[in-house]
Amino acid sequence: MPGIVRTEKNKCKQCYSCVRHCPVKAVRVKNGQAEVLSERCIACGNCVKVCSQNAKTIESGIDKTLEILHRKEFKIAILAPSFPAAFTKDICGRIIAALKMMGFDEVWEVAVGAELIGEKYEELLNNRFKPPLISSACPAVVNLIEKHFPSLIPHLSPVVSPMIATGRLIKLEYPEALVVFIGPCVAKKDEMKQVEGVDAVLTFKELEDMIFTKNIDITRLEPSCFDGPLPQKAFRGFPVSGGLFLSLKDPFNFSRKTVIVDKREDVLPCLESIDSGEYNPYFVDILMCGGCVEGPHFKDTNYFANREKVEEFLLQGDKNDKDRDTVSEYLMHMKNAQELDLTRRYSSKAVFLKSPSEEDIRKILNYTNKYSLQDELNCGACGYSSCREKAVAVYNGIAEIDMCLPFLLTKEIKEKKRTEEFNREMNAIIDSSYDGIFVSDGEGKTLRLNRAFARFLGKSPESVIGLKADDLEKSRIIYPSLTKLVLKEKRRLTLIQETGTGKKVLATGNPIFDEEGRVVRVVVNARDMAELNHLSREALDFEKLKTYMEQSSLELNQGPLPRIVSISPLMEELLRIALRVAAVNSTVLILGESGVGKGLIARFIHENSPRKKGPFIKVNCGSIPESLLESELFGYETGAFTGARREGKPGLIEMAHKGTLLLDEIGDLPLNLQVKLLQVLQEKELTRIGGTKPIEVDIRVIAATNKDLRKMAEEGTFREDLYYRLNVVPLVVPPLRDRKEDVEPLIDYFMAYFNKNYGMTKSITEDAMKALVNYSWPGNVRELENLIERLVVTSERNCITIQELPEFIRGKKPPLQKITVEGIMPLKKAQDLVEQQLLELAVKQCNTTYEMAELLGVNQSTIVRKLQRFKDKQI
Numbered sequence: 001m002p003g004i005v006r007t008e009k010n011k012c013k014q015c016y017s018c019v020r021h022c023p024v025k026a027v028r029v030k031n032g033q034a035e036v037l038s039e040r041c042i043a044c045g046n047c048v049k050v051c052s053q054n055a056k057t058i059e060s061g062i063d064k065t066l067e068i069l070h071r072k073e074f075k076i077a078i079l080a081p082s083f084p085a086a087f088t089k090d091i092c093g094r095i096i097a098a099l100k101m102m103g104f105d106e107v108w109e110v111a112v113g114a115e116l117i118g119e120k121y122e123e124l125l126n127n128r129f130k131p132p133l134i135s136s137a138c139p140a141v142v143n144l145i146e147k148h149f150p151s152l153i154p155h156l157s158p159v160v161s162p163m164i165a166t167g168r169l170i171k172l173e174y175p176e177a178l179v180v181f182i183g184p185c186v187a188k189k190d191e192m193k194q195v196e197g198v199d200a201v202l203t204f205k206e207l208e209d210m211i212f213t214k215n216i217d218i219t220r221l222e223p224s225c226f227d228g229p230l231p232q233k234a235f236r237g238f239p240v241s242g243g244l245f246l247s248l249k250d251p252f253n254f255s256r257k258t259v260i261v262d263k264r265e266d267v268l269p270c271l272e273s274i275d276s277g278e279y280n281p282y283f284v285d286i287l288m289c290g291g292c293v294e295g296p297h298f299k300d301t302n303y304f305a306n307r308e309k310v311e312e313f314l315l316q317g318d319k320n321d322k323d324r325d326t327v328s329e330y331l332m333h334m335k336n337a338q339e340l341d342l343t344r345r346y347s348s349k350a351v352f353l354k355s356p357s358e359e360d361i362r363k364i365l366n367y368t369n370k371y372s373l374q375d376e377l378n379c380g381a382c383g384y385s386s387c388r389e390k391a392v393a394v395y396n397g398i399a400e401i402d403m404c405l406p407f408l409l410t411k412e413i414k415e416k417k418r419t420e421e422f423n424r425e426m427n428a429i430i431d432s433s434y435d436g437i438f439v440s441d442g443e444g445k446t447l448r449l450n451r452a453f454a455r456f457l458g459k460s461p462e463s464v465i466g467l468k469a470d471d472l473e474k475s476r477i478i479y480p481s482l483t484k485l486v487l488k489e490k491r492r493l494t495l496i497q498e499t500g501t502g503k504k505v506l507a508t509g510n511p512i513f514d515e516e517g518r519v520v521r522v523v524v525n526a527r528d529m530a531e532l533n534h535l536s537r538e539a540l541d542f543e544k545l546k547t548y549m550e551q552s553s554l555e556l557n558q559g560p561l562p563r564i565v566s567i568s569p570l571m572e573e574l575l576r577i578a579l580r581v582a583a584v585n586s587t588v589l590i591l592g593e594s595g596v597g598k599g600l601i602a603r604f605i606h607e608n609s610p611r612k613k614g615p616f617i618k619v620n621c622g623s624i625p626e627s628l629l630e631s632e633l634f635g636y637e638t639g640a641f642t643g644a645r646r647e648g649k650p651g652l653i654e655m656a657h658k659g660t661l662l663l664d665e666i667g668d669l670p671l672n673l674q675v676k677l678l679q680v681l682q683e684k685e686l687t688r689i690g691g692t693k694p695i696e697v698d699i700r701v702i703a704a705t706n707k708d709l710r711k712m713a714e715e716g717t718f719r720e721d722l723y724y725r726l727n728v729v730p731l732v733v734p735p736l737r738d739r740k741e742d743v744e745p746l747i748d749y750f751m752a753y754f755n756k757n758y759g760m761t762k763s764i765t766e767d768a769m770k771a772l773v774n775y776s777w778p779g780n781v782r783e784l785e786n787l788i789e790r791l792v793v794t795s796e797r798n799c800i801t802i803q804e805l806p807e808f809i810r811g812k813k814p815p816l817q818k819i820t821v822e823g824i825m826p827l828k829k830a831q832d833l834v835e836q837q838l839l840e841l842a843v844k845q846c847n848t849t850y851e852m853a854e855l856l857g858v859n860q861s862t863i864v865r866k867l868q869r870f871k872d873k874q875i
């Protein structure tokens with residue numbers, strides 16, 4: 001059966017007041033909303049009275065009454081004896097008149113029913129009915145015993161309430177009559193559903209509402225009197241505390257053994273003590289409220305004033321009292337009075353809560369940080385008198401675990417701290433963002449912007465916050481307004497905006513939607529176009545360089561080992577030593593003029609070492625711009641610098657792990673990197689740029705140079721400690737002029753190689769060969785190789801003749817440039833000037849640094865380096 005109390009969910013504000021004041025804890029809190037459990041509810045209406053939010057309402061009897069009033073049957077209203085307390089003195093008689101005006105044929109007093117059952121109580125008490133006899137006039141008490149103290153059911157008086165007794169008397173006399181009870185009690189609405197006797201129940205408050213709605217001006221009505229039989233005075237006092245007891249013929253007969261319970265807080269302890277056998281009264285005159293003059297639907301709840309009004313009516317009576325038959329006279333006139341059945345039966349409706357084990361209780365308590373007895377504050381904020389009682393409710397699913405106020409407060413403080421921290425972090429992230437960030441609400445009002453965006457606008461963030469997108473656009477602070485467009489189109493948009501400072505920004509606006517699909521925020525992300533262009537150029541250069549680096553390294557590493565062509569005893573000796581060195585892990589320093597084949601020897605050592613399956617990485621320290629060399633060698637971590645890849649990148653040293661690292665042109669390694677390299681050689685670990693964690697590397701280092709490192713170390717341009725660390729095994733590759741016997745085999749080798757490469761079958765005449773062998777090859781093997789390639793490609797005939805050779809090889813020395821010396825200057829400066837002039841000439845003649853290298857007989861990296869040097873020094 002549904003209960004009589006309803007909860008308006010959205011009004012419930014988690015105050016737990018209803019839980020606290022419910023005597024039987026019939027309130028379940030679920031998702032923060034309290035709802036009454038009809039199976040546990042005793043319909044006392046207390047939760048309705050204490051709910052400050054008016055979230056609890058009582059089932060209304062108005063509709064049912066209206067329906068009855070529309071019927072043609074005989075309609076009788078029965079007024080509870082507490083009515084004088086509900087209305088002012090001059091209104092009382094007029095209430096009866098108002099009820100008749102509304103359509104009731106008669107208005108009876110419920111005190112009649114009280115007199116009827118009073119006799120029954122007399123009988124039960126005199127016949128010693130299963131003491132203690134517990135009165136059953138209060139339906140909330142009956143519910144309490146049936147649902148929560150079923151063992152006391154045999155002691156409940158088997159007599160109906162005065163309301164039911166009055167209803168039944170009327171229906172016996174007028175079987176067709178419809179009876180509406182009007183009283184102070186909400187529990188009567190529940191009783192009506194369980195026991196036959198009345199057709200509707202109205203509270204005094206509902207009656208007032210009906211009178212108001214029907215536009216009845218009660219003050220203008222002539223007072224009217226009660227119909228029906230006249231009850232004895234004593235029974236008009238039924239609703240006050242002990243009213244039933246005092247109505248007994250000889251109450252003092254039982255006074256010592258009677259207890260009058262009329263306070264809500266006393267009801268439970270009384271029944272508990274009787275139930276436990278601790279307390280053994282003879283008669284229990286028990287009401288849930290302070291008599292029936294203090295219910296949840298009573299406007300003025302001052303018990304004493306209410307009680308006085310009831311007693312006044314009891315003494316003064318009604319104007320027509322003397323004209324009415326008494327109850328006993330009325331019964332005598334009835335033909336079938338003996339058929340009046342005033343008995344009531346009860347049944348157990350007990351729904352007990354499950355008892356959790358101690359372990360279960362502990363688990364629940366622990367969740368809210370209650371680990372010891374001291375932690376159990378029993379503050380009652382949750383509505384339960386103790387933390388354990390609440391734990392039992394949680395276990396039974398009628399309370400929520402986090403209903404604990406101290407726990408929530410601690411949690412909230414923590415949460416607040418976390419939110420503050422998070423906000424601080426977010427602000428720091430947003431403010432440190434390189435991109436400009438601008439946030440508006442769904443109306444286009446500026447909520448926040450970061451420093452970068454404020455910089456674009458040339459304004460302080462504070463001066464922009466609160467301004468509308470439209471205003472920003474009109475005043476040209478930023479134009480056009482992306483926020484406006486996003487709000488209009490409701491989609492992500494990108495466009496170029498111009499700011500008041502003349503900056504152009506590339507901006508992307510994103511709408512943020514709420515659950516209903518409305519745009520609640522617009523987040524604009526912007527980049528300065530000028531910076532963007534600059535970055536893209538930088539990134540392009542960076543990528544190009546890396547591709548070049550990776551390709552050159554991989555070429556060496558992955559391609560077939562180039563043949564070392566040599567028949568000279570000097571080279572044979574060198575290779576023999578190189579082979580021996582290859583077997584061990586020592587650092588090798590390869591010295592020799594440019595283009596003699598130092599790189600080739602390094603590769604030879606790697607391929608013949610135990611590391612041959614590992615990588616062979618070649619780094620030309622002279623050809624990578626100094627600004628990039630560090631990151632190329634040591635790698636970098638995420639976001640270490642502008643243009644860095646997002647995920648970071650290992651350096652070439654790290655890439656050479658388990659293999660060999662050739663540091664070519666080591667003499668060009670900047671001093672700061674020399675220190676870092678020394679650390680790697682000594683500690684066998686490195687730290688990426690922007691990183692903190694050292695990375696272990698197992699590499700063999702081979703350094704190569706055409707410079708006099710020892711001299712450089714003496715002059716302080718190369719670290720001495722690094723020089724000694726590298727110079728463990730020095731290998732000197734002899735220049736080609738010192739091993740002329742290798743020239744012819746090398747020419748044959750390169751002829752065959754390029755013929756194959758270009759699909760040709762060129763050969764060379766003996767004269768040409770002789771001239772080539774006799775040339776002194778300042779650029780060594782590289783110069784020779786380049787010339788042969790050019791001859792194979794450019795020679796018109798199948799056989800390359802001496803005429804096709806450059807003049808300087810044919811014996812005629814290359815024409816000497818006239819270098820004017822106008823005075824004494826340091827030799828080094830003179831050398832620089834000469835080099836500079838030569839480079840200037842070469843730049844004019846050649847398209848690439850490779851061509852320049854060939855023309856000047858040095859390798860390309862030397863050209864790059866020297867050009868850079870002259871540029872830097874602006875010589």
Ligand SMILES: Nc1ncnc2c1ncn2[C@@H]1O[C@H](COP(=O)(O)OP(=O)(O)OP(=O)(O)O)[C@@H](O)[C@H]1O
Pocket residue numbers: 562563564565566592593594595596597598599600601664665704705706746781782785859
């Ligand atoms: N003995 C050789 N047999 C075949 N090819 C050789 C020989 N020596 C050198 N070369 C070729 O000559 C070119 C220059 O050699 P390498 O780059 O090893 O010289 P390098 O001394 O390292 O030059 P740099 O000092 O400019 O770095 C390469 O193409 C290499 O293959």
